[in-house]
Amino acid sequence: MDRFVFLTLDGLSRGAVYAAFALALVLIWRAARVVNFAQGAMAVAAAYVAYSVASATGSYWLGFVVALATGLLLGAIVDRAVMRYVDHTSPLNPVIVALGLVLLIQAVLGMIYGSEFRPAEAPFSRGAFTVGGLAVLSPYDLFVFGAVAVVVCALAWIFARTAVGLRMRAAAFAPEVSRLLGVNVGGMLTLGWALASGVGALAAMLVIPTELGLHPHAMDLVFVSAFTAAVVGGLDSPPGAVVGGLVVGLLLSYVSGYAGSDLTPLAVLVLLLAVLLVRPGGLFAPVAARRV
Amino acid sequence: MSERGDLLVVRDLVAGYGAAPVLHAVDLTVPAGTIAAVVGANGAGKTTLLRTISGVLRPQAGRIELAGEDLRGVPVERLVHRGMAHVPEGRGVIGELSVDENLRLGGLWRRDRADAARALDEVYQLFEPLARRRRHLGHQLSGGERQMLALGRALVGRPRLLLLDEPSLGLAPRVVARTMALLRQLRDGTGLTVLLVEQNVRSALSVADQGVVMSLGRVVTTAPATALRDDVDLRHAYLGF
Numbered sequence: 001m002d003r004f005v006f007l008t009l010d011g012l013s014r015g016a017v018y019a020a021f022a023l024a025l026v027l028i029w030r031a032a033r034v035v036n037f038a039q040g041a042m043a044v045a046a047a048y049v050a051y052s053v054a055s056a057t058g059s060y061w062l063g064f065v066v067a068l069a070t071g072l073l074l075g076a077i078v079d080r081a082v083m084r085y086v087d088h089t090s091p092l093n094p095v096i097v098a099l100g101l102v103l104l105i106q107a108v109l110g111m112i113y114g115s116e117f118r119p120a121e122a123p124f125s126r127g128a129f130t131v132g133g134l135a136v137l138s139p140y141d142l143f144v145f146g147a148v149a150v151v152v153c154a155l156a157w158i159f160a161r162t163a164v165g166l167r168m169r170a171a172a173f174a175p176e177v178s179r180l181l182g183v184n185v186g187g188m189l190t191l192g193w194a195l196a197s198g199v200g201a202l203a204a205m206l207v208i209p210t211e212l213g214l215h216p217h218a219m220d221l222v223f224v225s226a227f228t229a230a231v232v233g234g235l236d237s238p239p240g241a242v243v244g245g246l247v248v249g250l251l252l253s254y255v256s257g258y259a260g261s262d263l264t265p266l267a268v269l270v271l272l273l274a275v276l277l278v279r280p281g282g283l284f285a286p287v288a289a290r291r292v
Numbered sequence: 293m294s295e296r297g298d299l300l301v302v303r304d305l306v307a308g309y310g311a312a313p314v315l316h317a318v319d320l321t322v323p324a325g326t327i328a329a330v331v332g333a334n335g336a337g338k339t340t341l342l343r344t345i346s347g348v349l350r351p352q353a354g355r356i357e358l359a360g361e362d363l364r365g366v367p368v369e370r371l372v373h374r375g376m377a378h379v380p381e382g383r384g385v386i387g388e389l390s391v392d393e394n395l396r397l398g399g400l401w402r403r404d405r406a407d408a409a410r411a412l413d414e415v416y417q418l419f420e421p422l423a424r425r426r427r428h429l430g431h432q433l434s435g436g437e438r439q440m441l442a443l444g445r446a447l448v449g450r451p452r453l454l455l456l457d458e459p460s461l462g463l464a465p466r467v468v469a470r471t472m473a474l475l476r477q478l479r480d481g482t483g484l485t486v487l488l489v490e491q492n493v494r495s496a497l498s499v500a501d502q503g504v505v506m507s508l509g510r511v512v513t514t515a516p517a518t519a520l521r522d523d524v525d526l527r528h529a530y531l532g533f
Contacts, residue, residue: 177384182401
């Protein structure tokens with residue numbers, strides 16, 4: 001029972017990060033109909049910039065803020081300088097370009113920082129509190145939950161309640177009509193990329209200290225899990241991404257706790273296949289057809 | 293320019309998709325505060341004409357002037373600032389957004405937030421059924437309600453010129469008649485200028501001041517709508533009734 005509680009809490013903590021990263025994928029998918037395979041590499045790049053700033057200034061938090069800003073900026077640059085010029089008539093084109101970006105970013109990071117793992121600092125203790133002899137969450141886990149919750153709520157508020165959120169949704173659903181109504185659709189697309197990439201950078205900052213450390217490939221496996229989470233939730237659904245992230249986090253935690261960590265990549269694959277076979281639209285896909 | 297001057301002037305407009313133009317040197321003048329109806333068979337270039345005027349399609353040649361100002365190079369999303377509203381083919385209701393969100397979208401570009409809110413209230417008063425369905429999504433509406441939503445969304449921007457693409461499409465005759473009556477009411481009440489394209493020639497000419505007959509990308513005739521209604525030869529040749 002103790003073990004179950006521990007694995008559940010640990011799974012939720014990892015799942016929160018997957019949720020944030022999956023949310024970033026969903027944001028870009030909704031805005032641009034592109035699965036951004038470069039998101040992991042972009043997020044790692046932001047984390048490296050944070051590492052440089054933190055090393056130079058000695059302030060984790062300055063690095064943290066710079067990472068988010070770099071993420072936002074990188075997203076805008078990728079949209080304006082790269083994706084804007086990709087022919088989107090075939091859905092494969094942006095995917096290939098995104099994969100090219102992964103190689104480019106990882107190679108540049110390797111040239112600047114080298115390919116060794118660099119220890120990444122956590123701003124709070126990772127030692128778990130114990131309640132009645134039972135190890136539960138660490139202060140760092142609470143920080144992860146809090147940060148993801150703040151971002152999820154902020155995004156929900158922006159999209160549901162603000163004028164710019166309404167513009168972004170309209171631009172995504174009906175670009176031509178939106179332009180006729182005075183919406184700067186190109187600008188909304190760039191903003192979508194920036195927001196998504198910022199959220200991705202946050203996820204990288206949260207997850208890297210819990211793993212081997214900073215490395216050009218540090219987000220590769222996280223990307224696979226988060227992509228699965230996004231597909232589980234239905235690529236179109238932000239709440240689905242959050243739930244999907246938590247589900248994937250729990251699954252990985254239980255599988256590695258009860259069956260051995262060698263099996264976790266297999267478990268992710270099985271989940272992905274099962275969802276695609278049983279409910280290809282994802283768990284949160286609208287049931288009724290929506291177009292008339 | 294005076295209130296009764298020409299609001300929209302189109303000269304020698306050539307436009308289309310790809311190399312082959314759909315419009316061949318189209319001329320069109322719509323005086324302020326009047327309703328002009330562009331009629332003609334399917335494929336005459338009516339929709340292309342509207343899409344070029346609102347900037348969705350770039351003209352290959354010719355001029356488009358709104359209130360004396362050349363619209364060349366003005367991006368589509370800036371045309372609402374010049375006082376133009378375009379209700380596109382199929383009405384353009386965004387099905388994933390609520391009625392209220394669709395309507396608010398029509399006024400988001402405006403600096404004068406207080407007046408945008410007033411305009412929104414006026415639209416809800418004008419279209420009672422929309423006020424009762426504020427929270428419903430666009431795709432849950434009936435055809436008549438979508439029509440109201442599309443028109444209302446355009447009116448929230450308080451346009452000077454309203455471009456309407458086939459407002460009668462898919463609607464019951466009763467709803468079409470109500471729409472046409474509303475256009476007349478808006479023209480008389482607020483001085484709105486309307487350019488509508490229609491395949492439903494009868495109802496279009498019943499509301500319009502001026503009729504423009506198009507065929508194969510050219511304007512064949514421009515005349516007062518009443519004269520077109522009575523011109524039997526023209527009706528047989530181009531309008532099919």
